[in-house]
Amino acid sequence: MQPEIIAHHHPATGTVTYLVVDPATLLCAIVDPVLDFDPVTQAVDTGFVDGIIAEIRARDMGPTWILETGLHATHLSAAGHLKYETGASVCIGAGVIESLKRLAPAMGEHGVDLEGWDFDKLAQDGEVMPMGGLEITAHAVTGRLPGAVAYQIGDILFTGDAVLAPDLGSGRCDLPGADPEGLYAAAQRFLSLHADTRLLAGWEDAAGRASTTVGQQRADNIQLHDGVDLAAFTALRQAADAALSPPPYPAEALRVAIRSGKLPPEDENGRRFPPTDIRSL
Secondary structure (H helix, E strand, O other): OOOEEEEEEEOOOOEEEEEEEOOOOOEEEEEOOEOEEEOOOOEEEOHHHHHHHHHHHHOOOEEEEEEOOOOOOOOOEOHHHHHHHHOOEEEEEOOHHHHHHHHHHHOOOOOOOOOOOOOOEEEOOOOEEEEOOEEEEEEEOOOOOOOOEEEEEOOEEEEEOOEOOOOOOEOOOOOOOOOHHHHHHHHHHHHOOOOOOEEEEOEOOOOOOOEEEHHHHHHHOOOOOOOOOHHHHHHHHHHHHHHOOOOOOHHHHHHHHOOOOOOOOOOOOOOOOOOOOHHHO
16 A cells, blocks of 8 residues: 655745655654744744644544654754644654764753653664554665664655755765765665655755656766766765855754754753854764
């Protein structure tokens, strides 16, 4: 049985949150939920994810999993709010413990459980999780912050920012924990799947594409098409990263991510997000 997939595009960040439904039981999962955030005022709003919650309630679905594809540095995770409102369990890759032990002290963050207990599920590479009549298989994604993971349900793979639309290539490698060699290895694992396997990325391109197939990627991906070896990929990725603008609020996003999508407490100056240079992380 294949899931029903409903994609919700977040205009401010370009990211996509997926609602994944088991048609037989109406149990559902939410992949990479996003908070609205104003980096100037540091105001947070739940309007975007509340729309998804309203859809879940209108159809009387049973939220089971919140599937995080990694510790996000490009958007604020809404996993904490979504869990509070629905009771769904937050899942991320088991390697996140390594990231927590490095990032939380480096960012001066207190109250973060460094063993990962703020998350409900730390999925091992290859682990299978049930959701009604469906099975969700976790695939660890190297080349990203430890804890990054892709999720496969039937012939659909949610790639996060590992493999993007063909004209975007792959995820950027100038953020903490990212490296071209690891990302290339992960991408090759995914592109070895059956040609008809659908790849659903965490970002849309300028044409609004986030859904492709392995076959399309192997033919058209500007950094990962057939014939591109590691050396060529590294050169292409580094050139692309040099031309990209820095993400607008990576430190703020990471402060939320390491808390399983919950907002950090205010400091003595009333700030939740003190300035942090992520290049030191």
